[in-house]
Amino acid sequence: MNDVRATVVADNLRKTFEAPGGGPLHAVNEVSLRVRPGELTALVGPDGAGKTTLLRMVAGLLEPDAGTLLVLGIDAARDPQAVQDRISYMPQRFGLYEDLSVQENLDLYADLHGVPREARRERFARMLEMTDMARFTDRLAGKLSGGMKQKLGLACTLVRSPDLLLLDEPSVGVDPLSRRDLWQIVRQLVDDENLSVIVSTAYMDEAERCAQVFVMHEGRLLAEGAPAALAGRARGLTFTAVPTPDVPARDLQARLIDAGALIVDAVPKGGAVRFIRQPDADERALGELLGGAERRARPQELEDAFMMMLRRHQEDAGSAPQPETTAPQAAARAKDDGPVIVVRGLVRKFGDFTAVASTSFEVARGEIFGLLGPNGAGKTTTFRMLCGLLPATSGHLEVAGLNLRTARARARGRIGYVSQKFALYGNLTVRENLEFFGGAYGLRGQARRERVAAMIDRFGLEPKAVSGLLPGGYKQRLAMAAGLLHEPEILFLDEPTSGIDPLARRAFWRTITGLAQGGVTVVITTHFMEEAEYCDRIAIQDAGRMLALGTPREVREQAGGDGAADMDSAFIAIVEQGRAQASRGAGGAV
Template sequence: MTAPSVEAVGLRKVFPEPDRGAVTAIDNLSLTVRPGELTALVGPDGAGKTTLMRMFAGLLRPDQGRLQVLGIDVARAPQQVQDRISYMPQRFGLYEDLSVQENLDLYADLHGVPQDRRKERFARMLAMTDLAQFTERPAGKLSGGMKQKLGLACTLVRSPDLLLLDEPSVGVDPLSRRDLWKIVQALVEDEGLSVIVSTSYMDEAERCARVHVMQEGRILAEGTPATLLERARGLTFVATPPAGRPARELQARLIDAPDAIIDAVPQGGNVRFIRKPDADPSRLAELLENGPSAARPEELEDSFMILLREQDHEITPVTAEAGPDHPSTNGKPVILVRDLVRKFGDFTAVASTSFEVGRGEIFGLLGPNGAGKTTTFRMLCGLLPATSGQLEVAGRNLRVARAQARARIGYVSQKFALYGNLSVRQNLEFFGGAYGLGGRLLRERISDALEQFDLDPAAQSGLLPAGYKQRLAMATGLLHRPEILFLDEPTSGIDPLARRAFWRRITALARGGTTIIITTHFMEEAEYCDRIAIQDAGEMLAIGTPQQVREMAGKAGATDMNSAFIAIVEDARARRERQVA
């Protein structure tokens, strides 16, 4: 029999923290990874997935236990392990001033790839990643999805015996995510490569041969996706919301009822939910307002949510949110965009975009990496001037009153933009002061934020798990109760449980009158929006309710938002190619 790729027995890893004492990241963990398979690590933020991956890579030494990778004792010979594996961390270190080819050459040098093997290996990696035509382009000029693919190509410039991928599709659009997984699956099938991947996407974990569910440094469950699915058998349903009401309202009603409901999420204009095994039928009928529901096939995410709920992970019900301190008046749009254009030299990033957003509306701005949505977003926030066009935010013309408009908005950036060396409380105090709050009012707002977002005021911000960093960023952006909240991919890299809690709060904010503008690569999140817009290459491809957008893509056979997004973007790209030809 072939030896396991990884064999871990009784692993333990503890990190000392001055303010909080010792933090146990890995706690008596044991697992076996079979060779030639695609294996997934999933779990909520802070579960220990990245720590475990770094231990597999020989970058961290276990405090206790035994760990063998490719038959090598990692604690005794970490360099021998590193000579035979390839590891792609969440933030892969591309050199942005170097071209695609120069990055490949550099990593080949670092890994000691012989010159006579480079040509064939480079050609294969460039073909698989579809980067062959971009070899002279600086890495810094690539889109997010292309950077991830280049990172994977650099990781694979040598032929490893084991590939470790830590959240490889974080911040990547559905098209690029699909391409990344085609590459990974081809490596497993064609080369028999052993791959371990940590992921926040349950549909990605469902493609793997085995899945290990982690929580607080331990393994909660493991097995094939089909085996894990059995936990949800007979508990999964789909419900239709009352006529004229958005699905997110029914979803909020269900998810706030932990006595009967394990999980609920909008999908395709309906709400898919998991009921508790002992749920009272009359209670379910009350929650569904006697509306129709039907059984649906269970998914891996259903089993994942059941496992977490068994660990007493609950989403705190949100009954009300304070309204904005600067409410809109006269029923006018909160955001008005007409013929918006932004150019960088000869390059047009946004081309003649127009739309309106009303008070209390959740408006989603979607598009592939490099589509122009972040540029549009930065113009709406007053962070980037428009080349031409009309742009009004909170009743202010951004051409002449940018500072006044910014005082009425909150902003949560794609990357953690707070001060990592400050505590949670210190960040809230600093940014609260920057928003003009002080004295008793600031203390009250900070106290409310700490309670609402379940934050430890003494924790060092930079050491928080991704989900808690997102909570802190949200709390900071809402301290001054803005009229408009801009969220740039706020759920990138956080687990499904944290995404549910995030959207529960967003729904409550919108009900209180706050206008939400959000960009996201999770297509399921588009279902929470009142309307969405899809951009690509600076062009507005579609705008409307989620149902209207799905109908636009229906001719291509798209039934869910993910396939609708891909169909709309690919159709537009094919049209542009025909025009060029």
């Protein structure tokens, strides 16, 4: 089955590891595929699907246990070095040297790859131009924003001109502006250099830009084809529901996604809810479920087909645990209508650098409030001050009725916190982590045992699994469970869905919606703009300044238009408008 024209040829490929709980884990299981040259190819699938394992085998970093794998006509198992001499690979955590400058990082990777001195000047100039980093060659890599680090990582990966580029979720953790820039660079490489690129991604809109898509699940290949052909699997089943003015899109979405017998998937967008109906759904029952919402047919997309495939396999494996949708203690507290967070003139400086400049807002009890902004915008600094993890330079900050300047420790007892990076103990089991954090929150004896058991059941966790070996989506569920152990009044979530697949994001947000309905206040940072649609209000920051504050519709209207635009476009427009205004002000007050 050799195909000399294909960039990658895999036949019955298999890679097995030992599972966290013991026994074999077939990370890649009997996979056969062909990757065409000179094209963008996407690998998509939920956490644990086998995408990274497959990429690492293609890169010659893992040896297959069975099957054959030809990369650029080379047997990757027999001669991995020959493969590595002709490819470039950017893993999820690309290793920049943060104490070296941008130029020094480029020089180092050119040395490692043996790039001749005479070839470097032209290659470096091209990479710096494409990434728009020529102005920052003297800046330390550790001082770059997340998006700039990703672009530098890509430039270092491409210090030589490869025949095949492998990218493992390159846009995880970067904002829409940086994500757009990254894809423009990749597209330019494909067009100008006829480069073959294989990218794994959690973003279906990214996969739609590719010529070929492979859908993986639990190590197996579920489907392959052009995005439009795969999307055709959902033809005639995709609709938009426009709720009545008194029903938030988030609540309608929760109602729809709970109706598994009628609905495959539902997600809020542009003030409405995009949903997929089950093929055999009863029309009368569907009409009753929608209530007064207006239903309109819409064109099917790749994500629709992807969600249909995942739901089908989820059902075949048995229903996933249903998230709790009520929080009785929080519901009792929700009778108090006063703001639970008050921010007035908040400023944070690091030496001469102002990370947050005179920010003011309030958050109501039971509200979902989103903090958005490009990498390096100041939102994480704001977030850390709200959590009591970082003191403000000046201004007033009140959380749960307590002034964080004078009662930070007491305030922390009323909040839950889930960090951007997995912050639990990787060498402990799920149960041991929850027992430890329960004790840290002051839970003792029977009360702690009951709360730990409730969280394990609620989030469908395996108590004996070693935490550090869990896939990303399961780690996120464990972190959420730890943050909710002590039933906090306010839950702070710092990019909690970064790097997890759409199915896991839906389950996560169904839980959050239930918490908010029960009166828990949720403050979240995210780079998935679709998640801003779940929020009651959002704030967009850039360069420490507040650019927008309001409901998702109000923010979309501020960006221009009638408020029906997608949030990605609105975010980019507002940030670019803010930067243009700041540039015109030439350093003056904006």
